[in-house]
Amino acid sequence: xxxxxxxxxxxxxxxxxxxxxxxxxxxxxxxxxxxxxxxxxxxxxxxxxxxxxxxxxxxxxxxxxxxxxxxxxxxxxxxxxxxxxxxxxxxxxxxxxxxxxxxxxxxxxxxxxxxxxxxxxxxxxxxxxxxxxxxxxxxxxxxxxxxxxxxxxxxxxxxxxxxxx
Numbered sequence: 001x002x003x004x005x006x007x008x009x010x011x012x013x014x015x016x017x018x019x020x021x022x023x024x025x026x027x028x029x030x031x032x033x034x035x036x037x038x039x040x041x042x043x044x045x046x047x048x049x050x051x052x053x054x055x056x057x058x059x060x061x062x063x064x065x066x067x068x069x070x071x072x073x074x075x076x077x078x079x080x081x082x083x084x085x086x087x088x089x090x091x092x093x094x095x096x097x098x099x100x101x102x103x104x105x106x107x108x109x110x111x112x113x114x115x116x117x118x119x120x121x122x123x124x125x126x127x128x129x130x131x132x133x134x135x136x137x138x139x140x141x142x143x144x145x146x147x148x149x150x151x152x153x154x155x156x157x158x159x160x161x162x163x164x165x
Contacts, residue, residue: 006036010043019044020054027058033120034059034146038153048158052150059121059146066125067135067142093126100127105141108133112145115153121146 006026013022022044027037034055041051077086096118100107112124121142128138 002032002036003039005032006039007043010040014044019046020050023051023054024058027055028062030122031120033122034150035115035120035153038150038157042157048154051158052154056146056150059150060143063121063125063142064139066122067129067138070126070129089126090130093123094130096123097127097131100124100131100133105133105137108138109141109145109148112142113148113152115149120149 009026010022019041023037023041023046026032026040027034029036037055037058038051041055074086074090077083096111099111103110108124108128111119111127112121124142124145125138128135128142
């Protein structure tokens with residue numbers, strides 16, 4: 001699914017929008033995030049370092065807003081027709097929170113940093129907010145997780161592992 005969505009975005013905007021901007025915006029989309037943006041950069045034949053920096057910055061941009069405001073936004077949305085959707089979203093996020101509950105900030109770093117389906121900065125920030133973790137302490141661990149995920153994905157996407165082996 002991710003590959004198809006990234007391919008569609010790249011095909012739609014390639015040529016009319018700068019490659020760097022495509023990578024930047026893909027990195028801010030929930031579900032695609034950094035992993036999708038690095039995939040997009042691979043399709044666009046971009047270089048490692050610029051891709052990595054753009055993807056990390058783009059993926060981190062929404063995170064402080066999620067950490068500091070999502071509880072207020074969700075409380076407001078629960079007063080609307082979206083209540084059941086928001087409750088399902090919270091429930092789904094919390095179902096993935098065991099590692100973070102058990103290991104705290106280090107669990108948050110690993111949750112965000114190990115690129116598996118359903119993990120990432122958006123979900124990590126949502127879980128941290130729902131668990132009422134200290135926001136100013138969570139943010140650097142989410143950032144380090146994004147950097148770790150970016151390195152892992154870049155090693156795979158840019159064939160760096162193949163070059164070393």
